[in-house]
Amino acid sequence: PNLLPWFRSVIAIDFSVQDEDRGEYPPPVPASRPAPDFLAEVEEIFNGDQITTQPDIRLRHGHGHTVSEINAVRTTGFARVPDYVVYPADEDQVLALVEAAARTGVVLTPYGGGTNVTEALRCLPDEERPIVSVDMSRLNRIEWIDPVNRMAKIQAGATGRAIQAQLAQYGYSMGHEPDSVEFSTLGGWIATNASGMKKNRYGNIEDIVLDVTVISAAGKLERAHVVPRESIGLDPKLWIIGSEGSLGIVTSAVVKLFPLPEARRYGSIIFKTFQQGLAFMYDMAQEDKRPASVRLVDNLQFQFGQVLKPASRGAKRIKSRAEKWLITGPMGFNPDQMVAVTLVFEGSREEVQYQEKRAYALAKRHGGLKGGAENGKRGYLLTFGIAYIRDFVLRHQILGESFETSVPWSQAQELIDRVKRRIYSAHEARKLPGRPFVSCRVTQVYETGCCIYFYMAFYSRGVADPVGVYHEIESEARREIIAAGGSISHHHGVGKLRLPFVSDIMSPGMISWRDEMKSALDPQGIFAAQVPLNDHEPASRQ
Incomplete structure (x- = not known):
C-alpha cells in the first residue's frame, strides 16, 4: 500500500493512486502473410497442433519485455509480428524446418521464454519475407x-x-x-x-x-x-x-x-554511504571464496525495498522501531544516504561459515553493520518481482526500465555519477514533469570490475511520444556509459535496441568481420535476428 505514495514523493508528482490506465488488450494484430510453398513443406513435417497463425499467439511471439514493447502491447500494437508460430518437438523437426526455410525463402526467429529486453524478437517492418517464430518449448527435457x-x-x-x-x-x-x-x-x-x-x-x-x-x-x-x-x-x-x-x-x-548446497544462508549489511559499500564490494571481489551472490543497492533502491516490506506488528513492530532509532540516531546512519548489500552464502556448512566470517569482517573494516538474514533474503527475492512492479506502475503513467553495463573497478564510481547526472540533465532539458527516478545497484563482481544495473523512470502523462522520449534519454545514458569506459551490455545482449552502439566499441574492421561472418554462415539470411550494423536503426524508432 505504500508503493505508489512513495513513488509520488520520489518523482514529485501528486498523481492519484486511483488514476489507473490498464490499456487495451489485445491490440490490433497485422494479418499473417501468405507462404504457400513453406506451408506445403511444413505440413509434411509437423502435426496440425504444431503450427498456428492465431493472432494472440503471434503477438506474444513478436515482442520481449522492454518498456516500449510492453507499452505497445497495451496500446497500438506492432506494425509487424511473426506470420506463423511453429512448435518443433525434436531435433529432427528443427533440422527439417531450417531446410524448408532455405528452400522457400522464409525467416526463422528462435523463441525461448520471450523475456529479452533488447527488442531481439521485434520484427522489422521492412522485412518482406514471411517471418516464422520457432517456439522451442516442446524441446524441454x-x-x-x-x-x-x-x-x-x-x-x-x-x-x-x-x-x-x-x-x-x-x-x-x-x-x-x-x-x-x-x-x-x-x-x-x-x-x-x-x-x-x-x-x-x-x-x-x-x-x-x-x-x-x-x-x-x-x-x-x-x-x-x-x-x-x-x-x-x-x-x-x-x-x-x-x-x-x-x-x-x-x-x-x-x-x-x-x-545441491549443504547449506544456504542469507545476509545483509548496511553502510553509511555508497562509496563505503563500493569499497567493500571491491575487497569482496578479491576474496578467493566469495558468497554466491553479493549485491550493493544505492539509497533509492534501499528505500524502495523498505517501502515494500510488510508492516510489522506487536513486539516485532516495537523491536523494528527501536532498531531504526538506534541506527539512524546514535549510530549516525542517514536514511537519505545509507545503502545496503544483500548476500547469499552457499556451500558446505564449513564453507558458509567461512564466507560469513570473511564478509562481515570486511564489512566492519568499511564501517558496515549487519542488517540480518531476513532482510538479505527479502532483498534477493525482490529481484524476481521487479518486472512485475515495472508493469504495475506503468498503469499509473510511470514509464520505467532497467539497463546494465560492466566496467573496471577504477571507473565504477565515476561512471555511476556521470550516468545519473546525464539522466537528470536530459530530463530537465526536455522539461518533463516532476523528477526522474534514477537508481543503480552493483551486481556481479569480478577481480577486475563489476556489473552495474541502472533503473530509470519518469512520469509520462501529457508527454508527447513518451516511449520515444524514454529511448532518447536511455540512448544518452548509454553513450555516457561508453564514454565513461563501460560496456554496451554485461549480459542482456544487443538485440536490435543496442545494435547502433556496437560501432562505438568496435573498429570498422571488426564490424566488417562480424557482418561477413554472418553472411558466410547464413548467406540467405534465414536467421534474420539482426541486420548488418551499418544499415540499422533501432526497431523502436522505425
Whole structure:
C-alpha cells in the first residue's frame, strides 16, 4: 500500500493512486502473410497442433519485455509480428524446418521464454519475407545425467525453474539463476551469453556450458563427445554463445552440474554511504571464496525495498522501531544516504561459515553493520518481482526500465555519477514533469570490475511520444556509459535496441568481420535476428 505514495514523493508528482490506465488488450494484430510453398513443406513435417497463425499467439511471439514493447502491447500494437508460430518437438523437426526455410525463402526467429529486453524478437517492418517464430518449448527435457562426471544434456527449450526442479530430484543444480529464471530458457541463456545472480560460485553461462548442438544453415553442429576442455582451432561453440539467434537454433547443450548446497544462508549489511559499500564490494571481489551472490543497492533502491516490506506488528513492530532509532540516531546512519548489500552464502556448512566470517569482517573494516538474514533474503527475492512492479506502475503513467553495463573497478564510481547526472540533465532539458527516478545497484563482481544495473523512470502523462522520449534519454545514458569506459551490455545482449552502439566499441574492421561472418554462415539470411550494423536503426524508432 505504500508503493505508489512513495513513488509520488520520489518523482514529485501528486498523481492519484486511483488514476489507473490498464490499456487495451489485445491490440490490433497485422494479418499473417501468405507462404504457400513453406506451408506445403511444413505440413509434411509437423502435426496440425504444431503450427498456428492465431493472432494472440503471434503477438506474444513478436515482442520481449522492454518498456516500449510492453507499452505497445497495451496500446497500438506492432506494425509487424511473426506470420506463423511453429512448435518443433525434436531435433529432427528443427533440422527439417531450417531446410524448408532455405528452400522457400522464409525467416526463422528462435523463441525461448520471450523475456529479452533488447527488442531481439521485434520484427522489422521492412522485412518482406514471411517471418516464422520457432517456439522451442516442446524441446524441454533433460536427456541424460552423468553423476560421475557431473554433466547433463538438456534440451534448449527447458525453462530455468523446470531445470532447477528436475535436477534437484537427483541432488544437483546448474547454479544458473538469472532474475528471469521463471520463464527464460537454456537456449536463451546461451544465445544471449547470460549471467546469473549466483555466478560467483557457479560461473556465467559460458563457464557452465560444455557443448552445444545447433541447427544452422549449413546443417547440424555437434561434437562426437564432450571433454573438460580442448583446443581445436576455430570453435563454432564459441561463436554460438552470445550470437542471439543469428547463426542458428540451439537445440540442446551439455552443462556442468553442481551438488545441491549443504547449506544456504542469507545476509545483509548496511553502510553509511555508497562509496563505503563500493569499497567493500571491491575487497569482496578479491576474496578467493566469495558468497554466491553479493549485491550493493544505492539509497533509492534501499528505500524502495523498505517501502515494500510488510508492516510489522506487536513486539516485532516495537523491536523494528527501536532498531531504526538506534541506527539512524546514535549510530549516525542517514536514511537519505545509507545503502545496503544483500548476500547469499552457499556451500558446505564449513564453507558458509567461512564466507560469513570473511564478509562481515570486511564489512566492519568499511564501517558496515549487519542488517540480518531476513532482510538479505527479502532483498534477493525482490529481484524476481521487479518486472512485475515495472508493469504495475506503468498503469499509473510511470514509464520505467532497467539497463546494465560492466566496467573496471577504477571507473565504477565515476561512471555511476556521470550516468545519473546525464539522466537528470536530459530530463530537465526536455522539461518533463516532476523528477526522474534514477537508481543503480552493483551486481556481479569480478577481480577486475563489476556489473552495474541502472533503473530509470519518469512520469509520462501529457508527454508527447513518451516511449520515444524514454529511448532518447536511455540512448544518452548509454553513450555516457561508453564514454565513461563501460560496456554496451554485461549480459542482456544487443538485440536490435543496442545494435547502433556496437560501432562505438568496435573498429570498422571488426564490424566488417562480424557482418561477413554472418553472411558466410547464413548467406540467405534465414536467421534474420539482426541486420548488418551499418544499415540499422533501432526497431523502436522505425
